[in-house]
Amino acid sequence: MRFRRLTGLLAFFYAVLHLAAYVVLDLQFDVGIFWRDLTHRTFIILGMAALTLLLPLALTSNRFSMKRLKRGWKRLHRLVYGAAILAGIHFFLSFKTLNGTSALYLSLLALVLLARAPMIWISFRRKGAGRL
Numbered sequence: 001m002r003f004r005r006l007t008g009l010l011a012f013f014y015a016v017l018h019l020a021a022y023v024v025l026d027l028q029f030d031v032g033i034f035w036r037d038l039t040h041r042t043f044i045i046l047g048m049a050a051l052t053l054l055l056p057l058a059l060t061s062n063r064f065s066m067k068r069l070k071r072g073w074k075r076l077h078r079l080v081y082g083a084a085i086l087a088g089i090h091f092f093l094s095f096k097t098l099n100g101t102s103a104l105y106l107s108l109l110a111l112v113l114l115a116r117a118p119m120i121w122i123s124f125r126r127k128g129a130g131r132l
């Protein structure tokens with residue numbers, strides 16, 4: 001919990017460098033292939049969606065945004081669960097076949113999400129009760 005901001009920012013910068021490596025090294029700036037991949041290849045679409053969800057989180061990972069957004073900040077940062085699931089599926093689909101590595105990392109992701117499930121459930125219940 002102490003390092004979650006740092007971990008989140010590292011995840012975001014990993015994804016940005018990963019995208020840059022793909023555009024520069026793999027595609028050599030070919031915008032046509034990039035666009036085709038972005039509109040036709042499911043795992044690229046999911047990767048881009050994950051990165052898009054991480055962007056507002058990276059931009060608001062500072063004390064100023066926390067103060068400005070107040071309770072909305074917490075709600076916004078729940079997008080991290082969506083980003084994690086999308087990135088997990090993206091990673092899984094980037095392999096052409098089922099293998100030990102993807103199965104291991106998907107299981108780890110499932111475990112982390114399961115560990116957070118009670119907290120998420122409690123927070124949703126509390127909000128529901130507040131609205132009544």
Ligand code: HEM
Nearest residue numbers: 015018019022044047048049050051054083087090091094
């Ligand atoms: C949160 C965002 C993302 C995460 C966590 C992520 C993670 C990963 C991981 C772990 C792999 C497998 C290992 C590797 O080849 O590096 C992978 C593969 C891949 N990703 Fe991503 N990715 C993300 C977003 C993107 C985006 C935005 C693109 C491009 C638009 C992309 C393109 C690719 C490609 C082309 C591969 C396959 C590489 C190969 O065939 O060797 N990813 N991704």
